[in-house]
Amino acid sequence: MILLSPLGAIGRSTLSMLGLIGRVAIYAAQAISHLVRPPFYPREFAQALLQIGWLSLPVVGLTALFTGGALALQIYAGGARFNAEAVVPSIVAIGMVRELGPVLGGLMVAGRVASAIAAEIGTMKVTEQIDALVTLSTHPMKYLTAPRVLAATLSLPVLVAVGDVIGIFGGYLVGTSRLGFNPATYLDNTVDFLELWDVLSGLVKGAVFGFIVALMGCYHGMNSGRGARGVGRATTNAVVSASILILASNYLLTELFFTA
Amino acid sequence: MITLEGVHKSFGPKRVLRGVDLNIERGQSMVIIGGSGTGKSVLLKCILGLIRHDSGTITLEGEDVLTAERDAFLARFGMLFQGGALFDSLAVWQNVAFRLLRGSLKRPMAEAREIAIEKLRRVGLTPDVADLFPSELSGGMQKRVGLARAIAAEPDVIFFDEPTTGLDPIMAGVINELIREIVVEMGATAMTITHDMSSVRAIADRVAMLHDGVVKWEGPVARMDDATDPYLHQFITGSADGPIEAVR
Numbered sequence: 001m002i003l004l005s006p007l008g009a010i011g012r013s014t015l016s017m018l019g020l021i022g023r024v025a026i027y028a029a030q031a032i033s034h035l036v037r038p039p040f041y042p043r044e045f046a047q048a049l050l051q052i053g054w055l056s057l058p059v060v061g062l063t064a065l066f067t068g069g070a071l072a073l074q075i076y077a078g079g080a081r082f083n084a085e086a087v088v089p090s091i092v093a094i095g096m097v098r099e100l101g102p103v104l105g106g107l108m109v110a111g112r113v114a115s116a117i118a119a120e121i122g123t124m125k126v127t128e129q130i131d132a133l134v135t136l137s138t139h140p141m142k143y144l145t146a147p148r149v150l151a152a153t154l155s156l157p158v159l160v161a162v163g164d165v166i167g168i169f170g171g172y173l174v175g176t177s178r179l180g181f182n183p184a185t186y187l188d189n190t191v192d193f194l195e196l197w198d199v200l201s202g203l204v205k206g207a208v209f210g211f212i213v214a215l216m217g218c219y220h221g222m223n224s225g226r227g228a229r230g231v232g233r234a235t236t237n238a239v240v241s242a243s244i245l246i247l248a249s250n251y252l253l254t255e256l257f258f259t260a
Numbered sequence: 261m262i263t264l265e266g267v268h269k270s271f272g273p274k275r276v277l278r279g280v281d282l283n284i285e286r287g288q289s290m291v292i293i294g295g296s297g298t299g300k301s302v303l304l305k306c307i308l309g310l311i312r313h314d315s316g317t318i319t320l321e322g323e324d325v326l327t328a329e330r331d332a333f334l335a336r337f338g339m340l341f342q343g344g345a346l347f348d349s350l351a352v353w354q355n356v357a358f359r360l361l362r363g364s365l366k367r368p369m370a371e372a373r374e375i376a377i378e379k380l381r382r383v384g385l386t387p388d389v390a391d392l393f394p395s396e397l398s399g400g401m402q403k404r405v406g407l408a409r410a411i412a413a414e415p416d417v418i419f420f421d422e423p424t425t426g427l428d429p430i431m432a433g434v435i436n437e438l439i440r441e442i443v444v445e446m447g448a449t450a451m452t453i454t455h456d457m458s459s460v461r462a463i464a465d466r467v468a469m470l471h472d473g474v475v476k477w478e479g480p481v482a483r484m485d486d487a488t489d490p491y492l493h494q495f496i497t498g499s500a501d502g503p504i505e506a507v508r
Contacts, residue, residue: 039362047349124347131310132345136359136409137334 027219034139034146044147052113052148052214053155057162059112060105064163067100068092068170076179088179089186090193092171097194097202098258101164103250106209109156110242114217117148118238121221122231130222145218149211156210157203164202201257208253209246216242261286261449262307262417267316268473269302276302278473279316284466289443289450291460291481293495294470295504300453301342303470304419307451308337320417331364338410338448340439342422344402346394346409353390356380356408365413379408383438400431407435411442418443420452424459436462457496460484469495471504 071092079085121144124130133140168190175181217238224234262284269277276299284290292300305311307318309325318325346355356376360367377387383404394402410418423439424432436459443450452463460467464481469492477489484496494502
């Protein structure tokens, strides 16, 4: 069918994509509006903070540690071609705080959290728990979406900050133990070349990625199809869409922060 | 108390409700029967505003359900869902007291817990169940907890969606008796949807048969067996022969 009518297929896909973008945008606007209007659910927010922030620390920390180490090795190998091995500490630090910390942190949290949120809310939908919430005079956007979106938006920058420190530490470990850097010189170079905006831009990216992760998890969960297949598909869609949006928004934010 | 006039609802090309007219008096127990996929659950969700009907009017004591103030409107309802729909992440007592822990009916936590335990006792569950989670309960116990949650805020109207589905006959009988007792005791208006005829006979004051998106027969439960309507007759006798097509 696609072979017989390729233009029709492209048109349908485009319309479908535009429709999806519109629905997600409306959902995002609703989520934000519910964030600022009472009632608020502090207990649900605290639970979401624990699930999204605290319990993601190990995975983000390990990712940052190994990435920092690998980055040091790569920059050392690449820098050796230009006799520029000394740039390892500063490039590791800038690379981690500007790009790898927020992006890899965001992607790891997307894998862990967006899937969990979509599966939980999707299961609630197919077992009529969302309908039950409504009959109990509780708005699902307020009770389920708003606390998760707020928790992810606030906790991702913290996770990114912790990941930055661990990532730089990973580079330091490899640099001093494998590449022969003097520990004090390594730290001096790291601090000297790092600017405040490098760190802040990464934290802002973290907040945006956190918003995206929770929003995609909630959106796909709320729009989950019926049965195990529907929930499974919602979970996959949440992770895939969150990951793509993180990478796309990372490019846009980098353009905005560093080329404007 | 609840009046439906010419209610239509379609999902894409599928016309589920094709002009439902029904009136449920205050304090009455109305049971809606009909085969699977005839729109019973859709009808119930339209009354609650969980699904928006396409045309026609649904009123609660003269007030249109679409224009009524949502919180005040929903505070008058309790509902027992088919699968219980208990919140997995909350303990049993928090499920029962959900409405009492937040919103306009909010009470202090200790008082809400007391009320929850009292309601659990009312549906035949001991207080030690209160701190368990729904996943630790049997199907029958989950139905009882769902029933306790439905009555926790003492609503004027209680909906029961397939209350005995998935239960053994003895447990189904227990749930039917509980529903009848509680509805009479509270003086609540009840609306039950089911295709379990033992439930119908135990719970109903009046019965309405839904088929093809319209009410085919409506009357007192005592007249149900003598009714000449061929749709109703086929349904209550469970016969494969009749105007209702059975997919073989």
